[in-house]
Amino acid sequence: MYVRDTIAAISTPPGNGGIGIVRVSGDKAAAIGDAVFKPLKDGGLESHRFYFGSISDQRTGRTVDEAMAVLMRAPRSFTREDVLELHCHGGWLVVETVLELVLKCGARLADPGEFTRRAFLNGRIDLVQAEAVMDIIASNTEAALSLAQTQREGALSRRMDDVRSLLLKALALVEAYIDFPEDDLGKTDLQLISDSVERALAIIDELLSSFEEGRLLRDGVSVLIIGKPNAGKSSLLNLLINDNRAIVTHIPGTTRDIIEETIIINGLAVKLLDTAGIRHTEDLVEQEGINRAMDKILLADLVLFVLDASRSFTAEDQHIYDALSGSRVVAVINKIDMPRQLAIPDSISFEAAIDISAKNGIGNELLKQTVCECFFKGTSIDRRELVAISRSRHRDALKNAGNVLRRFMEGLDQCGLELLSIDLREALEAVASVTGQTTNDEVLDQIFSSFCIGK
Ligand code: GDP
Secondary structure, three states: OOOOOOEEEEOOOOOOEEEEEEEEEOOOHHHHHHHHEEEOOOOOOOEOOEEEEEEEOOOOOOEEEEEEEEEEOOOOOOOOOOEEEEEEEEOHHHHHHHHHHHHHOOOEEOOOOHHHHHHHHOOOOOHHHHHHHHHHHHOOOHHHHHHHHHHHOOHHHHHHHHHHHHHHHHHHHHHHHHOOOOOOOOHHHHHHHHHHHHHHHHHHHHHHHOHHHHHHHHHOEEEEEEEOOOOOHHHHHHHHHOOOOOOOOOOOOOOOOOEEEEEEEOOEEEEEEEOOOOOOOOOHHHHHHHHHHHHHHHHOOEEEEEEEOOOOOOHHHHHHHHHOOOOOEEEEEEOOOOOOOOOOOOOOOOOEEEEOEOOOOEOHHHHHHHHHHHHOOOOOOOOOOOOOOOOHHHHHHHHHHHHHHHHHHHHOOOOOHHHHHHHHHHHHHHHHHHHOOOOOHHHHHHHHHOOOOOO
16 A cells, blocks of 8 residues: 655665765655755755755754755656655764654655655556666676666566557457447457457567576576585686685585575676585585585576596496486586596486686686576677566566467357456456556565665
8 A cells, every 4th residue: 555654764775885865755855855954055955956055953953964965846756756865974874863863854764665666656667667676776797787777668568568458459349249249259350359469479478488588687597516526616616706715625525515606707697506515425514515405406507517537437426417317417527637537428418518627727718608608599698679578477477468368369269258358358467467557565565575775
């Protein structure tokens, strides 16, 4: 439910910084501005003008900080309400004190994502765009950022609107006949309905097929490094991340837990997970690490199976290989600087096998390239104009709409008009839930609670 009270929060990250911003949104924003902020030149705050002045506590008369302030009158603001921003020095205590003052003047502390939620509820952006705002903040690659920006600008929302209007057109035709039950669906109208629904289905299918790419660009991929103890997993991780994050020793089983590091390869965020060596052990701590490694196999998008070129292929290697069935696996043949002992049995195959020496860096670039190509074969990751869905929420809703529309098409000749209209309405509802036209409070709570406070 939308309560029209005035909310406030610190909109800059926690900790100390150059500037800290307290943002206020709601009917009281202007009055709060007048109460706490005194511009250097006398007079009130005009909308959309940036003022220099000071923030003070009215009750004590004490100056809290020198600051800048801007008031953005509704509807020309992010939330479409009156919005006040107070820019003060970025020490955490200063910013907290300014927030306290604002709260004392009648604002309430905002919930996570509440500013964006109001922007959505006031119709400034739809749900896809609100989610894109969150993705922009979370983006850590250029590709993820440009995908999020394209969504924020409304490219995906426009596709959803296209689907909606096609379905509404079909629904209008179907319902026109419901009102005149004596008439059968004419041939021309039948054709028009089927054309509209086919075109809507084509857009839905195209968007569904973009999901995998969208998800990879947005979330990156997780790559699990696995192999028997001493094969060189930690050394490989260090080589890839180019520092000494994982502890490397010659004592088997040093990496007792899963180490996570994210690197960016050609614009793709790759989360590397270094596992404990898989082997039978009496050491409970290590066993726990191994169990976790096994759990992670299924979750990883790709597995790098490190084999030691200087040792022969052992039962341990076979055991690991067997555990990888069903996963995408690239073999990383390490220690090629040493005399080669390894012979991989014919029964074993990989998506690719790359020779490397983690010790002196041989094969590093080829390996990175190979990892990338596993996900984006022959295409570059620069997707400035890509319109894709990147959230399972979107995918599930579109899948649902697609299934209903296929059922609709199958029944078009035989089913009664009432049933056809129910199908169309169901598909419309699913499509509308993506952009938020028909999304209940619970779903909204879930979406916005993952935002940060102040956004
Ligand atoms: P892990 O148990 O699989 O994580 O293996 P480590 O990364 O700890 O490496 C085990 C040992 O192999 C260490 O002594 C490393 O210095 C050594 N090592 C790792 N990679 C190479 C390599 O490419 N060539 C050689 N000669 N030694 C390596």
